[in-house]
Amino acid sequence: NAGVMQNPRHLVRRRGQEARLRCSPVKGHSHVYWYRQLPEEGLKFMVYLQKENIIDESGMPKERFSAEFPKEGPSILRIQQVVRGDSAAYFCASSLTEGPSSYEQYFGPGTRLTVT
Amino acid sequence: KNQVEQSPQSLIILEGKNCTLQCNYTVSPFSNLRWYKQDTGRGPVSLTIMTFSENTKSNGRYTATLDADTKQSSLHITASQLSDSASYICVVRRTGNTGKLIFGQGTTLQVKP
Numbered sequence: 001n002a003g004v005m006q007n008p009r010h011l012v013r014r015r016g017q018e019a020r021l022r023c024s025p026v027k028g029h030s031h032v033y034w035y036r037q038l039p040e041e042g043l044k045f046m047v048y049l050q051k052e053n054i055i056d057e058s059g060m061p062k063e064r065f066s067a068e069f070p071k072e073g074p075s076i077l078r079i080q081q082v083v084r085g086d087s088a089a090y091f092c093a094s095s096l097t098e099g100p101s102s103y104e105q106y107f108g109p110g111t112r113l114t115v116t
Numbered sequence: 117k118n119q120v121e122q123s124p125q126s127l128i129i130l131e132g133k134n135c136t137l138q139c140n141y142t143v144s145p146f147s148n149l150r151w152y153k154q155d156t157g158r159g160p161v162s163l164t165i166m167t168f169s170e171n172t173k174s175n176g177r178y179t180a181t182l183d184a185d186t187k188q189s190s191l192h193i194t195a196s197q198l199s200d201s202a203s204y205i206c207v208v209r210r211t212g213n214t215g216k217l218i219f220g221q222g223t224t225l226q227v228k229p
Contacts, residue, residue, distance in 0.1 A: 004159070035219075042120075042205065042219040043160070056216060091159050105217065107152075107159030 004094050004108035012114045013082045021077040021111045025094030032075040033105060034067055037089040049075060082115045089113075118143040120220035122206050128226045133196055137223045139189040139206030147211040151180050151191045154203045154222065163191070163204075196227045 005024040013019050025032050030051050035043040045059040049069035060067065064082075069075040079086055089112050093105040120141045129135050141149070148167045152160035164173045164180040166189070172181045177194045193200055203222040210216065 033217075035217075042221040043217075044219070045216050048216065058216075093159075104162060104165070107161070109157075109159050 004092055004106050006090075006092050006108035006111050008111060009109060010112050010114070012116060014116055015083055016081050019079040019082050019086070019113055021079075021090050021092075021113070023075040023077070023092030023094075023108060025075070025092075026096075026106055029094035029096050029106075031095045031097065032069050033093045033095075034075075034077050035091045035093065037091060037110075039088070043091060046077075079113075082113070084115045087113055087115045118208075118210065118218050120206055120208050120218050122204075122220040122223050124223060125221070126224040126226070128228060129196055131196060131198055131227055131229050134192065134194050135196060135225065137191045137193075137204050137206075137225070139191070139220055141187050141189070141206070141208045141218075141220075143208040143210055143218050145211045146184065146187075147209040149180075149182055149189050150207040150209070150217075151178070151189075152205040152207060154205055156202070160205055160207075193225075196225075198227050198229060201225060201227045 007022050032049045034046040036046055037043045047060045047067045048056040052071050064080045066078045089110045091110045092108045095105045123138045148165055150165045151163045153163055154160040163175050163178050166173050166182045168184050179192045182189045203224050205222040206220040207217045
């Protein structure tokens, strides 16, 4: 029973390149969340997606960042034209459903992005 | 402003000793409060989840308390082990359907032999 899987675990990009981070939720989970953890800081919510829909992207920077969760395949967090400030750990979490009785989120191991 | 503050920022204790970590929050409206353990280089793992009506919840050697009136929570670790060395994060969820979690900065615990 695999948990949340993220790849790559480590990603190095030069300034101006694109970074693609992948997240496969727990089997059967249809809700995915992305969080960012800057060095020495707590996790910050970025975006919440259900299959083929963005539900809440209030934590996502307005430019260069996008996320998707297609009907088939993993969720993708895409960062275009990366800058040094994008260096962080990006965590994905998934949940079975959303609502008072099903609120447990399971986290993946994270992708550590380094921009040089 | 919706915030979660934790103290202390870091803590060193000897193996076998007990410790208590604190969490104060100003998140409103409140849905539930969680404590997570995050090992270095790993994702957070849930320890406990408490709703408004729950005062205490245990998970093995971990016991969390919640005072919704004063908006305070604590995590007590009993008979610490070397494997308890990690960051402990207090997380609060607001009511609503987005599932957005608000994270504290964590307390880094180091257990020494």
